[in-house]
Amino acid sequence: MTGVTIVVPVYYGRDYLKRCLESVRQQEKVPLPIQLIALEDGTPEPYSSEDIASHYHAEYHYITHNQGVAQARRLGASLSVFDDGFLAFLDQDDYWYPTFLTTMIEALTAHPRSGFAVSNAHIVFPEGTKYQLYQTKVPSLRLKDLKMFNHIVTPSQVLMRLNNFRRTNWTGQLSTPGADDWLLWLSLTRHGFPGIFVPLTLMAYLEHDGGAHQNIPKMRQSEASVVEEWFPKLGFSRWDQRRYWAGVNIERSLHYAYAKNWRQFFRVLSDTTIKDPPASLSAAWYRVERKLRHWV
Secondary structure (H helix, E strand, C coil), rough: CEEEEEEEEEECHHHHHHHHHHHHHHHCCCCCCCEEEEEECCCCCCCCCCCCCCCCEECCCEEEECCCCHHHHHHHCCCCCCCCCCCCCCCCCEEEECHHHHHHHHHHCCCCCCCCEEEEEEEEEECCEEECCCCCEEEECHHHHHCCCCCCCCHHHCCCCCCHHHHHHCCCCCCCCCHHHHHHHHHHHHHCEEEEEEEEEEEEEEEECCCCCCCCCHHHHHHHHHHHHHHHHHCHHHHHHHHHHHHHHHHHHHHHHHCCHHHHHHHHHHHHHHHHHHHHHHHHHHHHHHHHHHHH
């Protein structure tokens, strides 16, 4: 049977989950059956969300000890009742607009060689203000560009082909969690299931203090674990790792330039260039190409 499996990991999510699940149930004209799964990832029972999940007719599964969002997503995907179709990982504090599923299914149907589709999004702040994520620039989903950094802000922007996900055998195990979704897009693309960008704003990402992207040092450590632990496992070369680190250091030098700290700017840039001239040149050209092609 063909359908859409939607996995929502939940951790202390009562403040957000109602809007999230409601957005799934308000999807318009979806041509396939929907399986909605809420996975409570170790939230103490007095704060659990089983009643909210039940209200929106979501399958509810309770994980006794917190395993992390990647493990919850993997478990949810393994619970899919469908033989084929689509898979989405929707974060508890995000929500879809009513045409998300129909639009994304249509996009993937029109591009049968693509493994996943990525929509534009609104970044929404607690006071209600919002802005469009990709305004004058768009994400590049080419593998060579995804190796440089994650162009996708949240898995909630993405609809995958279920069987493509299964074939990647994605584990997401990282010594420092956080960049598990970047690893997923790399894995899908590496296995021959590339992404496509749908230039429509179809969901909302809530920016708040508890969000994963707020812990920038931890995210940087997690991205480093993707590069050092998983690039070799995915068959990426030592050159890919060198190019990534050169790009990180060039970005770091530019932050000093923006702050008019010219001494640090020249120090970091010269150290990077001297350490690995070919990788530095390639990473610098990548920045130029991003600007010319209007990539994020």
